[in-house]
Amino acid sequence: MARDNVFSYGDFSKTLHVKKLEEDEHVVLVKGGKTSFSFENGNHHVSNGNGNGNVVAHHAKPGWYADVPPGWEEEAHFFKVEKVLFHGRSEYQDLFVFESVSHGKVAILNGSMQLTEKDEFAYQEMLTHLPLCSVSNPKKVLLVGGGDGGILREISRHPSVEQIHLCELDKMVIDVYKKFFPDISIGYSDPRLTVHIGDGIEFLRSVPEGSFDVIILDAFQQMGSLAEELADNSVLRSVARALSPGGVMSCPADSFWNKHFSVTDTIEHAKKIFSGSVNYAWCTVPAYASGMIGFMVCSNSEVDVKHPLNPLNPDNYGVAKGPPKYYNSEVHTAAFCLPSFAKKRCLLPKSD
Amino acid sequence: MARDNVFSYGDFSKTLHVKKLEEDEHVVLVKGGKTSFSFENGNHHVSNGNGNGNVVAHHAKPGWYADVPPGWEEEAHFFKVEKVLFHGRSEYQDLFVFESVSHGKVAILNGSMQLTEKDEFAYQEMLTHLPLCSVSNPKKVLLVGGGDGGILREISRHPSVEQIHLCELDKMVIDVYKKFFPDISIGYSDPRLTVHIGDGIEFLRSVPEGSFDVIILDAFQQMGSLAEELADNSVLRSVARALSPGGVMSCPADSFWNKHFSVTDTIEHAKKIFSGSVNYAWCTVPAYASGMIGFMVCSNSEVDVKHPLNPLNPDNYGVAKGPPKYYNSEVHTAAFCLPSFAKKRCLLPKSD
Numbered sequence: 001m002a003r004d005n006v007f008s009y010g011d012f013s014k015t016l017h018v019k020k021l022e023e024d025e026h027v028v029l030v031k032g033g034k035t036s037f038s039f040e041n042g043n044h045h046v047s048n049g050n051g052n053g054n055v056v057a058h059h060a061k062p063g064w065y066a067d068v069p070p071g072w073e074e075e076a077h078f079f080k081v082e083k084v085l086f087h088g089r090s091e092y093q094d095l096f097v098f099e100s101v102s103h104g105k106v107a108i109l110n111g112s113m114q115l116t117e118k119d120e121f122a123y124q125e126m127l128t129h130l131p132l133c134s135v136s137n138p139k140k141v142l143l144v145g146g147g148d149g150g151i152l153r154e155i156s157r158h159p160s161v162e163q164i165h166l167c168e169l170d171k172m173v174i175d176v177y178k179k180f181f182p183d184i185s186i187g188y189s190d191p192r193l194t195v196h197i198g199d200g201i202e203f204l205r206s207v208p209e210g211s212f213d214v215i216i217l218d219a220f221q222q223m224g225s226l227a228e229e230l231a232d233n234s235v236l237r238s239v240a241r242a243l244s245p246g247g248v249m250s251c252p253a254d255s256f257w258n259k260h261f262s263v264t265d266t267i268e269h270a271k272k273i274f275s276g277s278v279n280y281a282w283c284t285v286p287a288y289a290s291g292m293i294g295f296m297v298c299s300n301s302e303v304d305v306k307h308p309l310n311p312l313n314p315d316n317y318g319v320a321k322g323p324p325k326y327y328n329s330e331v332h333t334a335a336f337c338l339p340s341f342a343k344k345r346c347l348l349p350k351s352d
Numbered sequence: 353m354a355r356d357n358v359f360s361y362g363d364f365s366k367t368l369h370v371k372k373l374e375e376d377e378h379v380v381l382v383k384g385g386k387t388s389f390s391f392e393n394g395n396h397h398v399s400n401g402n403g404n405g406n407v408v409a410h411h412a413k414p415g416w417y418a419d420v421p422p423g424w425e426e427e428a429h430f431f432k433v434e435k436v437l438f439h440g441r442s443e444y445q446d447l448f449v450f451e452s453v454s455h456g457k458v459a460i461l462n463g464s465m466q467l468t469e470k471d472e473f474a475y476q477e478m479l480t481h482l483p484l485c486s487v488s489n490p491k492k493v494l495l496v497g498g499g500d501g502g503i504l505r506e507i508s509r510h511p512s513v514e515q516i517h518l519c520e521l522d523k524m525v526i527d528v529y530k531k532f533f534p535d536i537s538i539g540y541s542d543p544r545l546t547v548h549i550g551d552g553i554e555f556l557r558s559v560p561e562g563s564f565d566v567i568i569l570d571a572f573q574q575m576g577s578l579a580e581e582l583a584d585n586s587v588l589r590s591v592a593r594a595l596s597p598g599g600v601m602s603c604p605a606d607s608f609w610n611k612h613f614s615v616t617d618t619i620e621h622a623k624k625i626f627s628g629s630v631n632y633a634w635c636t637v638p639a640y641a642s643g644m645i646g647f648m649v650c651s652n653s654e655v656d657v658k659h660p661l662n663p664l665n666p667d668n669y670g671v672a673k674g675p676p677k678y679y680n681s682e683v684h685t686a687a688f689c690l691p692s693f694a695k696k697r698c699l700l701p702k703s704d
Contacts, residue, residue, distance in 0.1 A: 066430075074453035078418075078428040101426035119609070122691065223448040252426050257471070257638050284636060284691075286609050291643010292636050314692070334686035339474065339636075339678040340666070 006213035067113050069289040071260055079103060085180055090172035097180050105180055105289060116287040120150055123293060125327035126283045130297050131214045131248040133308035138213040144200030146218035147173035152187025156318025164193045167200035189319045204238040213244050217251035236273045246301045253294035254279060256348035265348045274298040279305055279334035306336045361579035377652060419465050421641040423612055437532055442524035449532050455639060457532055468639040472502055475645060478635045480506035483566045483600040490565040496552030497569035499525035504539025508670025516545045519552035541671045556590040565596050567605035572604035588625045598653045604701050605632060605646035608694035617700045626650040631657055633687035658688045
């Protein structure tokens with residue numbers, strides 16, 4: 001059911017709403033995880049999928065996409081839109097892809113910035129190589145989420161790895177990335193890969209204890225310090241259980257510039273789950289709120305994750321087309337150095 | 353000539369245009385270094401000071417300020433405005449101050465983001481302590497520009513310093529910061545300070561060779577690789593001449609995410625002027641384009657600026673009210689670690 005220049009997603013035709021977009025479309029932001037458009041020329045009318053979105057009308061601007069990440073509502077990052085490439089909804093989520101003038105292709109998942117072609121490599125490389133370069137001889141790697149393929153592309157650079165398992169819930173994500181982001185989805189061409197379409201947490205619970213040398217979570221809300229996240233430790237406990245001795249996990253964490261986030265609280269929380277080294281790292285990613293993102297790097301063993309004991313050989317591309325663009329051993333170590341305010345801020349009351 | 357809640361600038365009343373701003377004002381961006389407002393409710397009309405600004409009409413949005421730094425025209429950072437505090441024009445430049453919801457008070461100089469209360473300390477501390485902690489016993493320090501006082505506040509933390517000289521062209525900047533940013537302009541209370549209102553370059557040329565152990569430039573366009581900047585070496589030559597043996601200078605440089613900027617080219621250029629160590633460093637500053645800013649740290653001597661030989665004692669506040677918020681010896685060294693792409697990119701043809 002292809003319609004003009006908008007890629008339609010056939011397999012999910014029952015649940016997808018693929019819209020025909022006019023040349024003069026207005027790209028607007030709708031709070032609450034719904035991205036939508038208006039079709040009336042010259043008027044910021046919003047066509048909202050289910051009618052319950054909270055429309056931020058003052059953000060409406062023809063030809064621009066406004067990114068307002070949750071927790072950063074009083075500012076906005078605008079991207080000039082060259083062309084809308086895809087907008088679809090699977091039974092799980094909403095995916096919106098457009099060509100921007102400044103950042104190349106941009107993917108918005110459930111109304112949240114997922115990645116841009118300009119800077120995706122910074123996030124993908126750091127989230128992958130921080131744990132993989134901290135394990136001496138990683139053989140089995142599990143990636144939960146990350147259906148775009150960028151993390152797979154980065155795992156592929158590690159020759160010691162024998163098995164790569166990907167758990168991705170939403171096949172739409174995989175198919176859309178394969179169509180629009182070939183340099184990212186190239187990660188799927190690694191022959192060591194097994195793809196599991198399904199719930200990553202169920203998968204984690206089904207595998208024997210200590211199954212994986214490295215586990216990368218790219219599917220969840222960033223690790224934060226909100227009470228409701230702290231209360232639900234079951235996911236992280238499943239990860240800790242599935243890690244081999246000396247194994248290391250990584251997942252995204254909030255920016256230390258987010259006033260609602262505390263590195264100290266988050267580390268303290270993670271230490272209740274992982275019995276070894278627990279660290280926060282960060283890197284610059286212009287497309288994300290505050291221009292950076294954090295990472296949690298955790299283990300049940302006392303691993304010195306700040307100094308790569310398994311350095312990456314940049315000449316070993318794996319299935320990628322060239323060497324890493326961001327990661328090197330220097331930035332690995334530097335990523336763990338924090339501004340003084342980020343080391344000090346505590347938001348939660350201390351029990352001791 | 354105070355008008356309602358807008359601070360008027362008496363001393364420069366002949367050249368300043370202080371506007372009375374309505375409650376329903378629209379804050380809009382005008383390209384070409386002119387910030388202005390509209391007074392008509394519900395209509396994005398632009399009142400431009402001199403009529404030659406290039407109005408970016410699609411950025412107009414009531415109650416929001418759009419920051420579009422030069423060279424980053426295809427994206428924009430929007431700040432929700434709580435209250436406009438000041439808008440004035442001296443004989444040299446245009447200064448606009450507003451209270452934002454997300455970043456506290458924000459200062460816009462000639463239409464360019466100068467600083468926000470939320471993150472000014474990152475820039476001020478790094479620009480100051482990178483050079484000052486790289487000189488063993490700094491006694492004489494020159495700051496060119498930086499009339500806000502934030503760099504002065506940071507210099508003040510160094511007890512070895514005997515003389516601090518500030519050259520600021522525009523007294524309006526000093527007075528406005530003293531009124532609206534007391535935690536920044538507190539730097540003026542250091543008794544070691546001598547303020548020179550005038551042209552910093554003329555001042556630099558008038559002092560004996562080797563006069564200063566540290567020179568900080570906070571007044572110029574960032575050090576970039578554009579041909580016209582490369583052609584004019586006279587400013588940097590004056591700085592190099594005024595540096596003492598072992599002395600170190602610092603100035604802002606572009607973000608390595610700017611596709612028109614090359615760290616390699618800029619270092620190569622600076623090496624033609626400074627006969628010793630020349631390095632690029634960076635730090636995260638959410639308010640600046642791409643969420644970060646660079647620094648050039650240069651010397652006529654072979655100084656290892658990457659490892660602070662004169663570490664900062666955080667307990668010595670100087671005239672500041674507390675310890676540094678961003679800088680520590682760890683982030684000093686980490687600031688010189690660059691992503692692989694930033695180390696490689698060359699934009700200029702190589703002569704050899």
